[in-house]
Amino acid sequence: MDFKLKSQIMDAAGIKRALSRLASQIVENNVGTADLLLLGVRRRGVPLAERIADRIAELEGHRPPTGQLDITLYRDDLSTVGPSPVVNRTDIPVDVTDCIIVLVDDVLYTGRTVRAALDELIDFGRPRRVELAVLIDRGHRELPIQADYVGKVLQTTDDEIVKVMLEDYDEEEKVVVVERE
Amino acid sequence: MAFNRKDLLGTRELTVEEIKTILDTAESFKEVSTRSIKKVPTLRGKTIINFFFEPSTRTRTSFEIAAKRLSADAVNISASGSSVTKGESLIDTARNLQAMAPDAIVIRHRSPGVPHQLAKMVEASIINGGDGAHEHPTQALLDAFTIRERKGELAGLQVAIIGDIMHSRVARSNAHLLTKLGAHVRVAGPRTLVPPQFDKIVGESEGSITVCNRIEEALEGSDVVMMLRIQRERMSDAFFPSLKEYSIHYGLTLERLALASPECIVMHPGPVNRGVEISSEVVDSARSLVLDQVTNGVAVRMAILFLLAGREID
Amino acid sequence: MKLLIKGGRVIDPSRGVDEIADLFVEDGRISALESESPDEGIDIFDASGFVVAPGFIDMHVHLREPGEEYKETIASGAAAAVAGGFTAVCSMPNTSPVNDNASVTRYIIEKARAAGLARVYPVGAITRGSEGKELAEMGEMKEAGAVAVSDDGRPVMDSQVMRHAMEYACDHNLVVVDHCQDLHLSAGGVMNEGRCSTELGLKGIVSAAEENHVARDILLAELTGARVHIAHISTAGSVEMVRAAKRRGLPVTCEVTPHHLALTDEAVISFDTNTKMNPPLRSEADRKALIEAARDGTIDAIATDHAPHHFDEKMNEYDCAPFGVIGLETALGIALKVLYHEAGIELSRIIEMLTCGPARAFSLPGGSLEIGAAADVTVFDAAREWTVEPERFKSRSRNTPFAGWLVRGAVVTTFVDGRQVFRAG
Ligand SMILES: [Zn+2]
Numbered sequence: 001m002d003f004k005l006k007s008q009i010m011d012a013a014g015i016k017r018a019l020s021r022l023a024s025q026i027v028e029n030n031v032g033t034a035d036l037l038l039l040g041v042r043r044r045g046v047p048l049a050e051r052i053a054d055r056i057a058e059l060e061g062h063r064p065p066t067g068q069l070d071i072t073l074y075r076d077d078l079s080t081v082g083p084s085p086v087v088n089r090t091d092i093p094v095d096v097t098d099c100i101i102v103l104v105d106d107v108l109y110t111g112r113t114v115r116a117a118l119d120e121l122i123d124f125g126r127p128r129r130v131e132l133a134v135l136i137d138r139g140h141r142e143l144p145i146q147a148d149y150v151g152k153v154l155q156t157t158d159d160e161i162v163k164v165m166l167e168d169y170d171e172e173e174k175v176v177v178v179e180r181e
Numbered sequence: 182m183a184f185n186r187k188d189l190l191g192t193r194e195l196t197v198e199e200i201k202t203i204l205d206t207a208e209s210f211k212e213v214s215t216r217s218i219k220k221v222p223t224l225r226g227k228t229i230i231n232f233f234f235e236p237s238t239r240t241r242t243s244f245e246i247a248a249k250r251l252s253a254d255a256v257n258i259s260a261s262g263s264s265v266t267k268g269e270s271l272i273d274t275a276r277n278l279q280a281m282a283p284d285a286i287v288i289r290h291r292s293p294g295v296p297h298q299l300a301k302m303v304e305a306s307i308i309n310g311g312d313g314a315h316e317h318p319t320q321a322l323l324d325a326f327t328i329r330e331r332k333g334e335l336a337g338l339q340v341a342i343i344g345d346i347m348h349s350r351v352a353r354s355n356a357h358l359l360t361k362l363g364a365h366v367r368v369a370g371p372r373t374l375v376p377p378q379f380d381k382i383v384g385e386s387e388g389s390i391t392v393c394n395r396i397e398e399a400l401e402g403s404d405v406v407m408m409l410r411i412q413r414e415r416m417s418d419a420f421f422p423s424l425k426e427y428s429i430h431y432g433l434t435l436e437r438l439a440l441a442s443p444e445c446i447v448m449h450p451g452p453v454n455r456g457v458e459i460s461s462e463v464v465d466s467a468r469s470l471v472l473d474q475v476t477n478g479v480a481v482r483m484a485i486l487f488l489l490a491g492r493e494i495d
Numbered sequence: 496m497k498l499l500i501k502g503g504r505v506i507d508p509s510r511g512v513d514e515i516a517d518l519f520v521e522d523g524r525i526s527a528l529e530s531e532s533p534d535e536g537i538d539i540f541d542a543s544g545f546v547v548a549p550g551f552i553d554m555h556v557h558l559r560e561p562g563e564e565y566k567e568t569i570a571s572g573a574a575a576a577v578a579g580g581f582t583a584v585c586s587m588p589n590t591s592p593v594n595d596n597a598s599v600t601r602y603i604i605e606k607a608r609a610a611g612l613a614r615v616y617p618v619g620a621i622t623r624g625s626e627g628k629e630l631a632e633m634g635e636m637k638e639a640g641a642v643a644v645s646d647d648g649r650p651v652m653d654s655q656v657m658r659h660a661m662e663y664a665c666d667h668n669l670v671v672v673d674h675c676q677d678l679h680l681s682a683g684g685v686m687n688e689g690r691c692s693t694e695l696g697l698k699g700i701v702s703a704a705e706e707n708h709v710a711r712d713i714l715l716a717e718l719t720g721a722r723v724h725i726a727h728i729s730t731a732g733s734v735e736m737v738r739a740a741k742r743r744g745l746p747v748t749c750e751v752t753p754h755h756l757a758l759t760d761e762a763v764i765s766f767d768t769n770t771k772m773n774p775p776l777r778s779e780a781d782r783k784a785l786i787e788a789a790r791d792g793t794i795d796a797i798a799t800d801h802a803p804h805h806f807d808e809k810m811n812e813y814d815c816a817p818f819g820v821i822g823l824e825t826a827l828g829i830a831l832k833v834l835y836h837e838a839g840i841e842l843s844r845i846i847e848m849l850t851c852g853p854a855r856a857f858s859l860p861g862g863s864l865e866i867g868a869a870a871d872v873t874v875f876d877a878a879r880e881w882t883v884e885p886e887r888f889k890s891r892s893r894n895t896p897f898a899g900w901l902v903r904g905a906v907v908t909t910f911v912d913g914r915q916v917f918r919a920g
């Protein structure tokens with residue numbers, strides 16, 4: 001599939017600034033790092049959660065634990081996405097019960113991924129509170145879900161695709177809006 | 182990461198890439214089985230029929246647990262004998278199954294090829310749960326998974342499969358699968374129960390098969406030993422004289438196991454005949470992975486159900 | 496009533512004829528074979544570009560009547576025969592009841608006469624009920640029209656019974672036809688024993704199970720002086736023994752089926768039960784040996800072992816499905832494809848195995864276009880390609896392993912007693 005670049009939203013420095021802001025908002029809102037657990041939603045939520053945790057460590061002198069959620073098994077569109085998607089491990093290092101969990105993902109769109117992540121999380125125990133942090137909120141929600149911490153809100157059309165590119169997976173570090181050719 | 186098959190009929194037709202996809206997926210599913218809530222909603226609303234024409238508590242239970250951990254509805258149907266004794270032809274069986282609109286059917290049958298025949302007649306995914314002496318792909322996949330877990334890599338390993346090779350679907354499925362992954366398979370047992378052409382059953386592959394004349398030859402330096410269950414009824418068909426003689430000449434004892442590599446692991450598809458094909462000391466030793474095989478069986482079967490149910494619908 | 500089959504390539508191996516000629520038929524008999532001839536006032540069939548041969552004889556078919564008319568009847572089998580170019584077939588006795596007495600023999604002959612298509616020559620049983628114990632009434636069956644005796648499908652295991660059968664058959668000048676299979680050695684087997692059976696986990700039938708009885712029968716033929724015919728020979732070892740026996744001048748003949756010439760046990764890997772027959776499809780080495788034996792004259796006849804079974808019976812587990820495939824309507828296409836087009840065997844040699852070869856082995860009339868002979872004639876196009884479509888068969892059954900095959904060699908028309916009994920549509 002070929003894509004046409006429409007616009008660049010963030011560069012590497014912009015991503016860094018946005019994550020720093022998210023980190024300080026999280027600690028401010030939760031009055032510190034006690035009971036905090038950051039869970040990245042696979043794939044790009046995972047490095048974002050790690051980076052936010054690093055920033056929190058710089059701010060507070062204590063790094064909250066991090067983990068990762070693979071929501072494949074909780075998707076509601078399995079029979080239409082085929083050929084079979086790849087299932088990866090979910091890795092939650094501590095008991096979630098009574099934790100304050102911050103789910104981290106790159107883009108908030110229909111809300112279905114977050115729904116699946118919440119369902120999965122509940123199967124691991126009963127957290128005190130679950131919050132959501134995203135780098136981009138591009139609108140077009142299909143479920144009543146909203147983020148607690150947003151790096152940037154974008155107005156998009158349905159044909160557009162928001163691509164968050166991170167060094168961990170991609171060659172460069174930026175956020176762009178593209179369109180299918 | 183391609184897996185777009187309708188059915189899992191055997192290991193013979195699987196590509197190396199497909200095998201790796203199944204094993205990698207199974208690793209993720211193994212984690213699910215360690216959670217306190219060992220259940221994910223992935224196959225909610227899907228119906229899986231376990232159709233067993235042959236008694237097998239073990240395999241059936243493993244598939245049933247796998248289906249339930251994926252939130253599928255699992256239904257067990259048992260039947261005995263063949264279409265001839267039952268008075269219902271295979272095509273009628275197929276039509277009846279299809280009428281229940283299942284998403285997948287796990288089939289165990291005493292006649293080789295029945296899953297292959299049914300796969301052409303029904304729309305549901307057919308999973309071969311063992312067809313006569315032909316194939317038992319999920320067993321071979323869980324064996325490979327267990328070996329990979331311990332040894333990291335299958336390529337280059339020496340795997341001895343010992344016992345009633347002739348009547349063993351486990352031996353056949355493993356012969357295909359392990360050689361595809363680059364392992365070298367040696368088979369041995371009483372000459373009455375080792376088909377001389379067994380080394381020619383696999384196509385071009387990384388690994389090789391050797392038919393050994395003596396079990397000591399097969400054990401020498403092996404990294405993995407798989408013992409097969411010996412059936413009592415083989416005595417009445419004049420394949421060997423007695424269980425006592427079998428255990429003396431072909432059983433796995435600690436003494437014989439000393440011929441294998443020091444890190445050699447021991448496997449058995451179960452149920453184990455203690456003191457016949459394998460001594461209690463070996464079964465209970467740290468080298469024995471018999472229980473790991475059972476645990477891994479659930480994860481591998483979850484992966485297979487998931488991959489087949491997740492196939493592209495046209 | 497005169498007929499002229501004009502301008503075809505007449506091949507009559509019984510007399511060494513292979514030439515473009517006109518064949519005249521008068522009152523159901525061959526009246527003349529000439530290179531150029533007047534053509535006024537008679538029916539003319541233009542055979543130019545085609546081969547004109549004596550009517551084919553299939554010395555081994557199962558017509559299922561009496562007893563299993565849902566699989567085939569004598570009439571439907573005879574219709575399938577003429578569609579395949581066969582003007583005569585020998586029907587095996589494993590019907591229900593078994594053709595082990597003159598009344599069943601007469602019943603078959605009457606039914607065939609009523610059908611009025613191919614000639615049907617009954618083969619009587621060797622033992623009563625084909626149970627392998629007491630001899631059947633061979634003398635009476637011979638008088639009623641039986642041409643040979645066989646316990647096809649239920650081979651005589653007791654060698655002493657077989658010896659007596661051969662001795663007794665000599666008295667009545669009957670050929671003993673044996674389906675060679677040591678039932679102990681083959682017990683439970685459903686396919687050839689070899690690489691493929693090992694792969695599929697299906698119980699094998701080892702070549703030695705056939706060869707064991709071929710050897711026995713040759714020894715008994717030598718002992719008793721009986722004429723012995725080995726049915727559906729399938730292994731390289733059997734072929735070698737028959738070749739040696741013939742060299743020693745023993746009265747031993749044999750037949751091969753088109754499916755054993757065309758297929759090997761690799762076909763079973765599909766689990767298609769239409770690859771299940773007895774003897775089973777063998778290895779490629781066996782298949783090659785059969786082709787060479789067809790070329791060098793060791794094999795006397797091509798016989799189909801036409802064995803109809805209903806769809807419901809065949810659509811079962813491979814090891815439970817009945818043995819047998821039909822073959823009358825595909826025999827020529829398969830034989831020419833494999834022996835003529837692929838192996839390069841002379842047309843006249845192939846026609847010999849379809850005509851005078853079987854006629855000689857069983858001392859049957861026919862198999863020749865000599866002046867005065869009954870005008871049983873088969874006209875075929877040796878080059879025409881066609882696709883096997885079982886739903887178009889005249890046979891009541893569809894159990895062919897060749898469905899969808901592109902074959903070469905097609906029957907154009909078939910005459911029995913000068914009557915056109917089949918014409919390709
Ligand atoms: Zn026969």
Ligand SMILES: [Zn+2]
Nearest residue numbers: 587647648800
């Ligand atoms: Zn026959």
